[in-house]
Amino acid sequence: xxxxxxxxxxxxxxxxxxxxxxxxxxxxxxxxxxxxxxxxxxxxxxxxxxxxxxxxxxxxxxxxxxxxxxxxxxxxxxxxxxxxxxxxxxxxxxxxxxxxxxxxxxxxxxxxxxxxxxxxxxxxxxxxxxxxxxxxxxxxxxxxxxxxxxxxxxxxxxxxxxxxxxxxxxxxxxxxxxxxxxxxxxxxxxxxxxxxxxxxxxxxxxxxxxxxxxxxxxxxxxxxxxxxxxxxxxxxxxxxxxxxxxxxxxxxxxxxxxxxxxxxxxxxxxxxxxxxxxxxxxxxxxxxxxxxxxxxxxxxxxxxxxxxxxxxxxxxxx
Numbered sequence: 237x238x239x240x241x242x243x244x245x246x247x248x249x250x251x252x253x254x255x256x257x258x259x260x261x262x263x264x265x266x267x268x269x270x271x272x273x274x275x276x277x278x279x280x281x282x283x284x285x286x287x288x289x290x291x292x293x294x295x296x297x298x299x300x301x302x303x304x305x306x307x308x309x310x311x312x313x314x315x316x317x318x319x320x321x322x323x324x325x326x327x328x329x330x331x332x333x334x335x336x337x338x339x340x341x342x343x344x345x346x347x348x349x350x351x352x353x354x355x356x357x358x359x360x361x362x363x364x365x366x367x368x369x370x371x372x373x374x375x376x377x378x379x380x381x382x383x384x385x386x387x388x389x390x391x392x393x394x395x396x397x398x399x400x401x402x403x404x405x406x407x408x409x410x411x412x413x414x415x416x417x418x419x420x421x422x423x424x425x426x427x428x429x430x431x432x433x434x435x436x437x438x439x440x441x442x443x444x445x446x447x448x449x450x451x452x453x454x455x456x457x458x459x460x461x462x463x464x465x466x467x468x469x470x471x472x473x474x475x476x477x478x479x480x481x482x483x484x485x486x487x488x489x490x491x492x493x494x495x496x497x498x499x500x501x502x503x504x505x506x507x508x509x510x511x512x513x514x515x516x517x518x519x520x521x522x523x524x525x526x527x528x529x530x531x532x533x534x535x536x537x538x539x540x541x542x543x544x545x546x547x548x549x550x551x552x553x554x
Contacts, residue, residue, distance in 0.1 A: 238379035239318045245373060246321060257324050260371040267340035267368040270503060274496060277530055281495055282488035285480045287350045292531060293401055296465035298342040298393040303458045306330045307429045307451060314379055316445055323376030329451050334378045337386030340368035345394040411470045418466030422459050429455045456516045460523030468531025476532060478539040491538050498534060502526050
């Protein structure tokens with residue numbers, strides 16, 4: 237049934253000459269690329285720290301769950317299961333659930349949860365979620381089942397995870413429960429995806445339909461993100477303790493400008509260099525390091541500089 241729906245959608249897409257192909261490809265890419273982390277960083281550093289924390293924590297958890305499901309069910313992409321399906325844009329790895337759907341719904345859904353009283357914003361974010369989900373169907377990358385399960389995983393995280401985060405915030409020492417729980421889950425997940433068997437099916441040319449190593453790399457990356465978020469939140473809440481309330485606009489802009497430059501350099505230069513060997517552990521460490529820097533190390537740096545500047549201004553006033 238799912239595949240028949242994609243074939244029907246493909247027929248409509250071809251009947252209009254691929255009029256919306258570029259739009260939906262861009263919509264799909266926009267909601268799952270570096271923008272996701274840029275948004276979390278801007279909120280965390282400059283707009284509203286608590287909202288930023290929710291974005292980081294929810295995204296880390298949702299993507300961790302998503303990879304657990306992908307590497308458990310190992311469902312092939314629609315065009316592998318039905319050769320008549322011709323995707324607009326190819327995607328690698330397993331299909332179920334949709335990672336784009338998980339990420340976009342978590343990202344926009346977290347903002348809906350935090351700003352649910354602002355109706356125009358909620359409507360806009362709901363439209364963005366709907367367009368992203370439909371884009372994955374339109375380009376033929378996922379079945380409706382993939383998209384709906386991805387959406388459901390994200391909704392569950394957005395609704396229930398903040399209660400856990402608030403419980404942790406109520407008692408500062410509980411952050412160690414977050415760190416310890418994340419460490420246990422990460423170790424169990426990495427052992428599981430490293431030891432479990434994967435399907436080894438080949439196409440007519442003798443190539444693997446899906447290389448298990450590639451999918452394990454994705455798992456190690458998101459495990460690194462998940463543990464990096466936990467470590468970063470624990471370190472920041474116990475040691476850094478920066479604020480966004482009452483901070484001058486110029487300081488907030490400075491935080492974002494230099495911090496986003498650091499993010500781009502990390503993504504484009506440091507991480508490709510560090511993971512060049514292809515060893516699984518390098519992917520885990522690279523993505524752990526990236527999230528730890530964004531959440532704890534960079535805030536520690538700008539918090540120190542701002543403290544020094546405030547002290548200098550106070551001395552000059554005397």
